[in-house]
Amino acid sequence: MRHRSEGHASQGHALGGHALGGRVALVTGAGSGIGAACATRLAAEGARVGILDISPEAAHATASAITAQGGQALPLPCDVSQEPQVEAALAALTSAYGDRVDILHSNAAALGRDVYGRDHSLTDMDVDVWDRTMAVNLRGAMLMVKHTVPAMTEGGSIIVTASVSGLTGDTDHAAYxxxxxxxxxxxxxxxTMYGKRGIRCNAIAPALVMTPTAHRALGPDRLADKAAERLLPWACEMEDVANLVAFLASAESRCITGQTLVLDSGTLAHRPEHTLHAWREAAPQE
Ligand SMILES: NC(=O)c1ccc[n+]([C@@H]2O[C@H](COP(=O)([O-])OP(=O)(O)OC[C@H]3O[C@@H](n4cnc5c(N)ncnc54)[C@H](O)[C@@H]3O)[C@@H](O)[C@H]2O)c1
Known part of the structure; x- marks a missing residue:
């Protein structure tokens, strides 16, 4: 446990410039989608960023894209569910960037066809689907925290990608x-465990985020259904998630901890059985 105080607001850094200059960040699942967008944003804010992903090619691609834009990034191929691999990734990060980690964004999830794609009816579920989901999504986050907190500076920030799927029920994807x-x-x-040491930890819970995977996986009907549920006319883009992560990583959010922040364009804020009816009634007749 380090005792520095770079994360305090008294240091006066603000978003939009080099708010995270001198910081070391680690983002899991940073090879694609939300993780890649958040890692790119943290690097743009001045952080040196570990790009951790189970896919070595994807980790290298994100790191190369960041360095091509003048940022600092280190590819870290690693399966977050495997403790020796997590330890090795942290050792590589601290060896490259010094013995400190200021920001952890634990974002990786098992979203492939082999796991999420088989997470359907509970009565037919293969136990390996449940176990792999928990190993990557939950144990992975625990292992990242376990091995990052000892190197974390006072003022450090941990951000975990949850989902609105964890705040509601669904007819599908119970393991996820x-x-x-x-x-x-x-x-x-x-x-609660690390607050007195000046370390914060929050979750973000997005609804649909328009990643390349989401664009591919959802057809026009599903996208229309999701649009109908939202209060706002727009869905969340990856940059919207990166904005929130950059805020939670910075001292601008220094009094926020233990929270789950929902990013859903107003999907959960209302009762669809009321609003959908009212919106239909209000719609101009053909
Ligand atoms: N896209 C959405 O609509 C949405 C909505 C809510 C929450 N989320 C959450 O956001 C996070 C990112 O999702 P995304 O949409 O960007 O998906 P994505 O598939 O584009 O990215 C996930 C990344 O995690 C990596 N990964 C998978 N298993 C791993 C493991 N064991 N170890 C290390 N890396 C691993 C993958 O290789 C991939 O690069 C996930 O936690 C997901 O549950 C996404």
């Missing part, structure tokens, strides 16, 4: 949703 629900409890424990 349960793992995300557990993460919202996990962040309260981490915040």
């Amino acid at each position: 949703g349960t793992s995300k629900a557990a993460l919202t409890g996990f962040v309260r424990y981490v915040a």
Whole structure:
């Protein structure tokens, strides 16, 4: 446990410039989608960023893209569910960037066809789907926290990607949703255990985020359904998530800890059985 105080607001750094200059960040699942966008944003804010992903090619691609833009990034191929690999990734990060980690964004999830794509009916579920989901989504977050906190500076920030799927029920993806629900409890424990050392921990819970995978996986009907549920006309883009992560990583959010912040364009803020009816009534007749 380090005792520095670079994360305090008295140091006066603000977003939009080099708010995270001198900081070391680690983002898991940073090879694609939300993780890549958040890692790119943290690097743009001046942080040196570990790009951790189970896919070595994806980790290298994100790191190369960041360095091509003048940022500093280190590819860290690693399966977050495997403790020796997590230890080796942290050792590589601290060896490259010094014995400190200021920001952890634990974001990786098992979203492939082999796991999420088989997470359907509970009565037919293969136990390996449940176990792999929990191993990556939940144990992975625990292992990242376990091995990052000892190197974390006072003022450090841990951000965990949960999901609105952890805040509601669904007819599908019970393993995924349960793992995300557990993460919202996990962040309260981490915040409580390490708060007195000046370390914060929060979850972000997005609804649909328009990643390349989401664009590919959802057809026009599903996208229309999701648009109908939202209060706002727009869905969340990856940059919207990166904005929130950059805020939570910075001292601008120094009094926020143990929280789950929902990014859903107003999907959960209302009762669809009321609003959908009212919106239909209000729609101009053909
Ligand atoms: N896209 C959305 O609509 C959405 C909504 C809510 C929450 N989320 C959450 O956001 C996070 C990122 O999702 P995304 O949409 O960017 O997906 P994505 O598939 O684009 O990215 C996930 C990344 O995690 C990596 N990964 C998978 N297993 C890993 C492991 N064991 N160890 C290390 N890396 C691993 C993958 O290789 C991939 O690069 C996930 O936690 C997901 O549950 C996404």
